[in-house]
Amino acid sequence: MARRQKSKRQQQLEALIMAPIDWLEERSGLVGALKYFLFRKVPAETNWFHTLGSATLTAFLVQLVTGVILAMYYKPSPEEAYGSIQKITNDLTLGWLVRGMHRWGASVFIILLFLHMGRVFLFGAYKYPRELNWLIGVILLTLALAEGLTGYLLPWDQTAYWATVVAININANAPIVGPFLGDFLRGGAEIGEETLARFYSLHMLVIPGGLIGLITLHLYLVIRLGVTEPPWTRAAAGYEFVEDGRGPARKGLVEPRPRGNGSLGTPTQEEAEA
């Protein structure tokens, strides 16, 4: 059966679409990188638990977008903070929705982080060669909790105030560094306008910057090292043998490691000897 010849109009249309993409690809290689990311190989028996990482990322992006919008209306000063939150919630169009997304999304983000961490732990996905990604994940979790702590003060109501009093005093109880840490976090001896301003800065700029950088690194390592199979698969249980001339190893029992050409897998005979 002969393939139908594309009409000239269709060819022109394709050229029109492809031209800018090709232009970008030729100069940056970004299109190829995106294709590599989207169409990379994953184990056959991935399941819904593997989506927890993407879900966490999505929750973070929601926090990022809603947070930036909230920052357009929020005023980080002791006199105005509480009033501006009331205005966002009650007066501004859809303000209640965006603030609600940010407020509840914060909890969703933390919950998903823990679920994702649990998945990684129970699947054994923290083992060689992915230990570094686990460590990065732990730092990400800490930063996310720090986001929760600093964001909690910003509504500047009684809950915010006393929760922060206790939280900072817990920090101030750290041995040796405690007295310094307490005053540094408060911006002085007592909670006041400096505390609010620096928590706002940490919440808005410092910690999100760290999160974005580490998430990038986290994803890079996920792509480089690949996705682990669930522990109940035949491959993970060692029932399947590695083919492709790499020696008679049981697949799930052989640790994948980067080969000379940069791809993952068990080493071939020559590579092992070398």
Place this chain on the structure above:
Amino acid sequence: VADELERPGGEPVEHEAEPHFPSPTIWPFAFAAGVALLLVGLIINWILAAIGAVLVLVFGFLWIREATSEVRRPPAAAPVPPAASELAGAEEEEEPERYPRSVFLEMSTLGVGALIGGIVTLPALGFMVAPAFVGQEHDEVDLGPLANFPKDQFVITTFNSKKDEGSVGRRTAFIRNNGVKNDLPSFTIISNRCAHLGCPTQPQGLPGKGKQVKASSGTVTITPVASVSGFQCPCHGGAYDDEGNRTAGPPVRALDRYEFLIREGNLVLGKPYSVGKVIGQAADAKIEAYRIADPGQHVDGPEKVLYPPKFWIP
């Protein structure tokens, strides 16, 4: 024409076997810095100019000494005769350069980069950290006439500790007028800040009707409390007796207190201080006072080594 054509080929003039460069040196940079300092100093400050002049002289001398070192060196350090070196082989014959030009450039680039980075970063870091520690003076707070503080009875006193920060500066102290001892007025002024994690403690007693007093520090609310048996914290159950000594729960020391003074018939709060424990009662109390510490920080006992005193508080 022939001469010009041959030169790129690597056959330079006969009497100069290899191109001659002065040995690498750092002194010109330091010399230039000295000149710059001298010029800036002429405008700003004679002392800077003097330092710049000294640098110019010192580093100029070092530069000249180094630049002329080859000329001044005795000719004994002549190259090994070719006959002897033929045995050693071609590669071993060439001594490795002490400071290859590339290494020098690399190091100086890194060094200058680090210097610029440091100059930019350090003041910013200092600005981030220092203001939290510098200038932590505590404002005096006027609490109004002494007549509002009945003898031998606790009153809950709520006041503004910082005038410009609105409600955030509101603090509460439990004040008891102990009368006069040795011709000096005595007050027990206990901060309501729990010594565990800083929650507000409450007096255990019968609160009466509060009243508002206008003072120079703003409005002061004074509420008398009858038969106070101690203080309790709602957060984690810390409990204190009526001198602020811990009786139960997680606090690590007694409740903080305030210094006070009396000015023109008004009670004025001074700076707060921390208390290890109080022995005795009311006007006869012996107070183990320490520099103010955050809640939860030990001021006495062996654990105090874990919490260096806040030396930056005046």
